[in-house]
Amino acid sequence: MDPTLSLLLNGIVSGLLLGGLYAAAASGLAVSFGMLDIVNIAHPALMVAAGFAVILLGGALGLDPLLMALLVAPAFALLGMGIYTAYHHFFERRGDEALQGLAFFFGVMFIIEVGLVMAFGPEQRFLDPDWAFTTWRFGEIDVPLRMLIPALVSLAAIGLLWLFLQRTFIGLAIAAVAQDAQALRLMAVDPVRIKRLAFGISVGFAAIAGGALVVVQPIEPSSHHVFIGRVFAVCIMGGMASLSGCVMAALLFGVVENLTASFFGPSWSPAVAFGWLLLVLAVRPQGLFGRAA
Amino acid sequence: MSGAVLLRAEGVGKRFGGFTALADVNIELRAGERLGLIGPNGSGKSTFVNCISGDFAAHDGKVTLGGQLLDGLKPHRRARLGLARTFQLPQPFASLTVLENVRVPLLFAGEAAHASARAFECLEQVELAAKADKLPKELTQVEQRRLELARAIALRPQLLIADEAMAGLSHAEVDQIIALLLRMNAAGTAVIMIEHIMRAVTEFSERLVVFVAGRKIADGEPREVLAMPEVEGAYLGKQ
Amino acid sequence: MSATALPAPAVAGERRHLSYWLGATAVAVALAVALRLLGNEYGWYAGYFVLQYVVLAAAWNILGGYAGYVNFGAAGFMAAGSYTAIVLYESMGLGVIPGILGGAVVAGLLGLGTGYLTLRLRGVYFSIATLCLAVVLQTLIVNWDYVGGSRGAYIIRPMTVPGFASYGEYIFIVMLVLAVLAVGIGRTVEMSRLGTGLQAIRDNERAAEAVGVPTLRLKLIACTLSGALMGVAGAPLPFYAGYINPEGAFNLAYAVNSIAMPLIGGAGTWLGPVIGAVLLATLQQAATVTISSALNLWIVGWMLVIFVALFPRGIIGWFRNR
Numbered sequence: 001m002d003p004t005l006s007l008l009l010n011g012i013v014s015g016l017l018l019g020g021l022y023a024a025a026a027s028g029l030a031v032s033f034g035m036l037d038i039v040n041i042a043h044p045a046l047m048v049a050a051g052f053a054v055i056l057l058g059g060a061l062g063l064d065p066l067l068m069a070l071l072v073a074p075a076f077a078l079l080g081m082g083i084y085t086a087y088h089h090f091f092e093r094r095g096d097e098a099l100q101g102l103a104f105f106f107g108v109m110f111i112i113e114v115g116l117v118m119a120f121g122p123e124q125r126f127l128d129p130d131w132a133f134t135t136w137r138f139g140e141i142d143v144p145l146r147m148l149i150p151a152l153v154s155l156a157a158i159g160l161l162w163l164f165l166q167r168t169f170i171g172l173a174i175a176a177v178a179q180d181a182q183a184l185r186l187m188a189v190d191p192v193r194i195k196r197l198a199f200g201i202s203v204g205f206a207a208i209a210g211g212a213l214v215v216v217q218p219i220e221p222s223s224h225h226v227f228i229g230r231v232f233a234v235c236i237m238g239g240m241a242s243l244s245g246c247v248m249a250a251l252l253f254g255v256v257e258n259l260t261a262s263f264f265g266p267s268w269s270p271a272v273a274f275g276w277l278l279l280v281l282a283v284r285p286q287g288l289f290g291r292a293a
Numbered sequence: 294m295s296g297a298v299l300l301r302a303e304g305v306g307k308r309f310g311g312f313t314a315l316a317d318v319n320i321e322l323r324a325g326e327r328l329g330l331i332g333p334n335g336s337g338k339s340t341f342v343n344c345i346s347g348d349f350a351a352h353d354g355k356v357t358l359g360g361q362l363l364d365g366l367k368p369h370r371r372a373r374l375g376l377a378r379t380f381q382l383p384q385p386f387a388s389l390t391v392l393e394n395v396r397v398p399l400l401f402a403g404e405a406a407h408a409s410a411r412a413f414e415c416l417e418q419v420e421l422a423a424k425a426d427k428l429p430k431e432l433t434q435v436e437q438r439r440l441e442l443a444r445a446i447a448l449r450p451q452l453l454i455a456d457e458a459m460a461g462l463s464h465a466e467v468d469q470i471i472a473l474l475l476r477m478n479a480a481g482t483a484v485i486m487i488e489h490i491m492r493a494v495t496e497f498s499e500r501l502v503v504f505v506a507g508r509k510i511a512d513g514e515p516r517e518v519l520a521m522p523e524v525e526g527a528y529l530g531k532q
Numbered sequence: 533m534s535a536t537a538l539p540a541p542a543v544a545g546e547r548r549h550l551s552y553w554l555g556a557t558a559v560a561v562a563l564a565v566a567l568r569l570l571g572n573e574y575g576w577y578a579g580y581f582v583l584q585y586v587v588l589a590a591a592w593n594i595l596g597g598y599a600g601y602v603n604f605g606a607a608g609f610m611a612a613g614s615y616t617a618i619v620l621y622e623s624m625g626l627g628v629i630p631g632i633l634g635g636a637v638v639a640g641l642l643g644l645g646t647g648y649l650t651l652r653l654r655g656v657y658f659s660i661a662t663l664c665l666a667v668v669l670q671t672l673i674v675n676w677d678y679v680g681g682s683r684g685a686y687i688i689r690p691m692t693v694p695g696f697a698s699y700g701e702y703i704f705i706v707m708l709v710l711a712v713l714a715v716g717i718g719r720t721v722e723m724s725r726l727g728t729g730l731q732a733i734r735d736n737e738r739a740a741e742a743v744g745v746p747t748l749r750l751k752l753i754a755c756t757l758s759g760a761l762m763g764v765a766g767a768p769l770p771f772y773a774g775y776i777n778p779e780g781a782f783n784l785a786y787a788v789n790s791i792a793m794p795l796i797g798g799a800g801t802w803l804g805p806v807i808g809a810v811l812l813a814t815l816q817q818a819a820t821v822t823i824s825s826a827l828n829l830w831i832v833g834w835m836l837v838i839f840v841a842l843f844p845r846g847i848i849g850w851f852r853n854r
Contacts, residue, residue: 041659090840098600098602098656100795100841102602103840106604106791107840110784110787111830113784114826114833118827229668232664270664270671271668273668278661281657367746372743380738384736385736386739387735388734389735397729397740397743398743400728448744
């Protein structure tokens, strides 16, 4: 096969697999930012924090990182509920979301990152399961399990979240809370309780994404920086509150970024995220954020 | 009273996704006229206001004010052409004092040099001068409404759109606002009053337009319009 | 600083401007004389450290404090200033003053560009964009060999500057003048039509637009001015340290302090950022001697969170409300 074509095909396949990871990272944000209108810029930092928890606990207990991620997810969900409770009490209730609330999440992000530096040092950490070294080959195309398994686990988790949001009463209430909190009150549902639960789920999802991240690449406390652009770009591109849109945007984004890395060098991938984000914001704001109307 | 045409809306329409909020509305308003605009909730009144004021960037049809095409102009440009509006819920600048609230339009309308004095005059016109140094949150509901009108007066408007400026007010307070609007009108400002309080509309308007489901179904002398069977059926019958 | 500290509503007379400039100059001269009498190199370097944060906080406040648009990318704008100075030095051998002017222009244009693309939308999109901007600028610098890439770039500092006790004093005086200017610019904005317009935008953008405020234009002016002043804060940094690398120029400390200082001091007032910067920077300067820099930053992060939660209007707001 033509080497460029092979590079292209491999780039597309591993981009799709990378996109699976991005989908996990961004779908949690689709819940908090998209549905609840809470600008949680600490989401990627929480994801990296979960990655460290997975490495620490998974390493100590000898458990598979993805299994470990599922185990730490409830703890992170609780943490998320705690963060929302504070956010609601001090900012949302007062109508101070725009300036002070945003600064609060920035502070949380910062505390997490510097806390990780103090606890683990700035070095890279990793936890490789045995299967991570296997690569399936289909002709010219390599499919490393290191990429495939996290992507599949991520997509499966998103599928479950989608079912939950579509089929359960609480899930429907979450989807409704941003649109019409008053209507929920009439149904005797406390919107604050629903938002707390939803925010917990969103942070729990960050933990699952963190576990997937640990398998894909080594992490360091500052790893979340490049994810901020990625996850927000994906979430906005996907239509904010739509999980299916989020997955599509994530896969597309993974491919674009990966091809850029293959053809121009990996150091340019953060620029892709930023360029993408600016493009979305500048070119199609109305189409994507039609909520103002 | 029967001045030249001030506002002309031709074939104005607006869709949100597949939902048509407003379709093919034609309205002409003469300078200094008092027009009442009524219709049930969701009939497109507010959509129409937002098309005129420029809050919706794009819509079908064409809107002109005093012969000047408004389409494509941002709201602040329209404000400077003499188009003022109030909001359904009062929208004061919360961290600025009452006086500063009224200074804001003056600063950007080429009246910066004597903005404070003019702002005070505007407040006197709505009888709010005594509260010039208060913050908006210290005002009562009706005072906040009057502050919005003072801000509008500061723009020296040719046209004021009063979008439910009396919602939630008592009988006496409604009379206050009507008196203010009449005074503005006597000074030459055309007024479009969008209101659910029928008493206010009939007392104020020279002409009445009725919207139902995004369409204009009637336009004429208030008593005649209210007597039309389709208006009664579509709107008044429900009350 | 002048005694007419808190901004009273309305009437911005010439006299109140004059009293600021005279008062600020007096404070600045007193500070310079005191440090000269102290005659300690460390005093000048510590003073520079605090003053660069005064400039940075005052710059952030122009957009963040008055208009309520949160810029998370202060480190990026500052680094744009630092690296512009490096490029001017490397290419033409220019010194700190041209570096500052160049840094202002480049960072100002960066602000204008980012603002033009995102300020038409809700404020959060601008904030997210600025957060990413710093990451991307860092990538660009790391990949740019001309300015040393990730290794960094050196500046050969003169041993002495005519008329000054030492180079340390010179660079301190430069920053002192910049601080007086930056705070004065912030104060002038606050008392001008621009400041009132920005406050109206912060309170209610839709209503501001409806009463004739050209909101996008004012935001762009504020964003450009704010970005330029951040560049000004960063431009002398390579001359101060003699060396700069991406890790130092994009230091996390700048990002968190630029937000924490105005908010803790009192955002939306010209004096608030000064109070916040002097307080936090002095604390950090004192603490680096005793505790690790990571712990130091961690404390700033917690202070930010606690202050915005308990004292949302900052120290100034708290005093005013009492």
